[in-house]
Amino acid sequence: MLDQLFDGYTRSILIFTGIHAVAAYSFFLPFKTGQVSLGQAGFLAVGAYAAGIMTQKFGLPFPVAMLIGGLITGAIGVGVGFPALRIKGIYLLLLTLAFAEIVQGVVMTWEYTGGAEGFQGIPYNAYTLDYVYGALVVLIVFFARLERSSLGRAMDSIHEDETAAEVMGVNVVGVKLLAFSLGAFIAGLAGALFAHHVTYVDSITFNILVGVNILMFVVVGGSSTYWGPLLGAAFLSLLPEFLRMLREWLELLPVLWWDSFPMNRVYGFVYEFLDFENEKRLIAYGIILIVMMIVRPDGILTRDGLRRFRFGRKADHA
Amino acid sequence: MIYQQLINGIMLGASYSLVAIGYTLIFGVLNLLYFAHGEVFMVGAFVGLYVVILANANIYVALVGAMIACGALGMLAVFAAVRPVSKDYPLAQLISSIGVTIVLQNMAIYIFGGQQVAFPETIKQELYRIGPVTISSVQIFILVVALMLMVFLWLFIERSKMGRAIRATAENHETAALLGVNVNRVVLVTFIIASSIAGVAGVLDGLKNSNVSPFMGLEVAVKGLVVMLLGGLGNVTGAMIAGLLLGMVEILSAAYIGTTERDFVTFAILILILLYRPSGLFGTRTIEER
Numbered sequence A: 001m002l003d004q005l006f007d008g009y010t011r012s013i014l015i016f017t018g019i020h021a022v023a024a025y026s027f028f029l030p031f032k033t034g035q036v037s038l039g040q041a042g043f044l045a046v047g048a049y050a051a052g053i054m055t056q057k058f059g060l061p062f063p064v065a066m067l068i069g070g071l072i073t074g075a076i077g078v079g080v081g082f083p084a085l086r087i088k089g090i091y092l093l094l095l096t097l098a099f100a101e102i103v104q105g106v107v108m109t110w111e112y113t114g115g116a117e118g119f120q121g122i123p124y125n126a127y128t129l130d131y132v133y134g135a136l137v138v139l140i141v142f143f144a145r146l147e148r149s150s151l152g153r154a155m156d157s158i159h160e161d162e163t164a165a166e167v168m169g170v171n172v173v174g175v176k177l178l179a180f181s182l183g184a185f186i187a188g189l190a191g192a193l194f195a196h197h198v199t200y201v202d203s204i205t206f207n208i209l210v211g212v213n214i215l216m217f218v219v220v221g222g223s224s225t226y227w228g229p230l231l232g233a234a235f236l237s238l239l240p241e242f243l244r245m246l247r248e249w250l251e252l253l254p255v256l257w258w259d260s261f262p263m264n265r266v267y268g269f270v271y272e273f274l275d276f277e278n279e280k281r282l283i284a285y286g287i288i289l290i291v292m293m294i295v296r297p298d299g300i301l302t303r304d305g306l307r308r309f310r311f312g313r314k315a316d317h318a
Numbered sequence B: 001m002i003y004q005q006l007i008n009g010i011m012l013g014a015s016y017s018l019v020a021i022g023y024t025l026i027f028g029v030l031n032l033l034y035f036a037h038g039e040v041f042m043v044g045a046f047v048g049l050y051v052v053i054l055a056n057a058n059i060y061v062a063l064v065g066a067m068i069a070c071g072a073l074g075m076l077a078v079f080a081a082v083r084p085v086s087k088d089y090p091l092a093q094l095i096s097s098i099g100v101t102i103v104l105q106n107m108a109i110y111i112f113g114g115q116q117v118a119f120p121e122t123i124k125q126e127l128y129r130i131g132p133v134t135i136s137s138v139q140i141f142i143l144v145v146a147l148m149l150m151v152f153l154w155l156f157i158e159r160s161k162m163g164r165a166i167r168a169t170a171e172n173h174e175t176a177a178l179l180g181v182n183v184n185r186v187v188l189v190t191f192i193i194a195s196s197i198a199g200v201a202g203v204l205d206g207l208k209n210s211n212v213s214p215f216m217g218l219e220v221a222v223k224g225l226v227v228m229l230l231g232g233l234g235n236v237t238g239a240m241i242a243g244l245l246l247g248m249v250e251i252l253s254a255a256y257i258g259t260t261e262r263d264f265v266t267f268a269i270l271i272l273i274l275l276y277r278p279s280g281l282f283g284t285r286t287i288e289e290r
Helices: A008-032 A040-056 A062-084 A090-109 A128-148 A150-160 A162-167 A172-198 A208-221 A228-252 A261-273 A278-295 A303-309 B002-030 B037-054 B059-082 B090-112 B137-159 B161-171 B173-178 B183-209 B216-231 B236-256 B262-276
Strands: B127-130 B133-136
Touching (some): A008 A040, A008 A150, A008 A228, A040 A090, A040 A172, A040 A208, A062 A128, A062 A172, A062 B262, A090 A208, A090 B216, A090 B262, A128 A172, A150 A162, A162 A172, A208 A278, A208 B216, A228 A278, A278 B059, B002 B037, B002 B216, B002 B236, B037 B090, B037 B216, B059 B090, B137 B183, B137 B236, B161 B173, B173 B183, B183 B216, B236 B262
Antiparallel strands (some): B127 B133
């Protein structure tokens, strides 16, 4: 449906951006209760492998497989979420990191799905674009509803002050566990979507840098509002493409503009500089990240920033 | 056989220790998970390599060169990516250090290429037999340098005035500042020391494995984190001992359980420690709200 609108290159960028956004929401949900996870890559891997096994080995249709993959990941999320209840901050960060590393190790040694050679021949899903953006719409509606629901407010209160929330009668254990495992469920869906788009995954596909990236999407986009993960994922996924495009735009300038003395030097310099091969682009990306964190440490979007946009309406969380 | 494995374990553990000391020092004074530390280690290895190749210098010059270069890198990181980021946002600090990681790694790939480079033989390889174990001259050199560095560092932290300031800052930022400690300077010095130690560790690692690559930083970074936690966050002596312990555990599990299971053991230990002894094997100051 959607895929006829775009050429192949744009489509693939849109798909990856969308999957990044779904993954970012999987981080955002536990984060709403103050749980910072570096291990979402592990959940992505579980979802990818579980759904891949369902379609490839059992021949199930993709939507069913995706759901099963998500549910399995969610169940594992409960298993990880329980011990995670006891610890927070840097300890939780390290626990989830260890989880991701262990998943990576299991995947690498499990012969059933190809072991170190990777899981090959996962059926290609031609409608990934529709599924991804469908999932995103559902997620955004879900988070918009959550924002105003008692559950959402319970999550925010736990984020602010766990003890105070408990005193006020919030079921802290239940809410945190629910947030963590639902986050895992969403990550499982993202993993399933990813696996059926690229058709090949291995242990390196889901290394810890993937988890780090997911964390970055949310923090850069803004972790205090549910539009943040979407914006961050879009911004950071499209940034390298944008940096690539800059040079092509430069080539579009009429020759007359830069052919004489002072301008040709400037043009030459800028052109050389924008010769972004992969490493150079990533260097620029890293520098932009650092600058972003200096300028806007709480992300591009903040609750207060959003509130300023809708001055017509009364802010709903005052 | 087991003695031989223990020697190998200490060799592996020595580089874990040196990296983890840096992590734990930085965590102590800033409460920051300084992700780029593994890449500093990698940069140190490359600086050592190029000092040896280009200047035809011996290994001591390479070690000093890596130390100075990485110290400068640490200083640069403080001014460019640590100090400007607000301390009220721990995640922002984490991400800016990840930015440093990305920049350093890709610069290394850009400058040195994405392949492994062989580290030239700078020390004459001789084998000595001591009772049941065989130990090479390279191994002795690495061990002596690593242990000397650790002793010096321990003396510095425990005995010198700056060391006391570092400990005071790690204990409590505000109190230290009130008592006249220049916290900003302490942070800067801590970064310089931590980075230069990581640089030396990188050269030693290159020497041990006879090769360096731009991707060597990540694994060390993760293992360094495990060691930091084992030793207790902010506990320098703990990091030294825990590094050696983890090295031995890894080598022994690789020898008696299997190479692929080695990392399982490491992370299983990490999870157990997190759940049952979050203050590390040797205890640490506080755990609340970290």
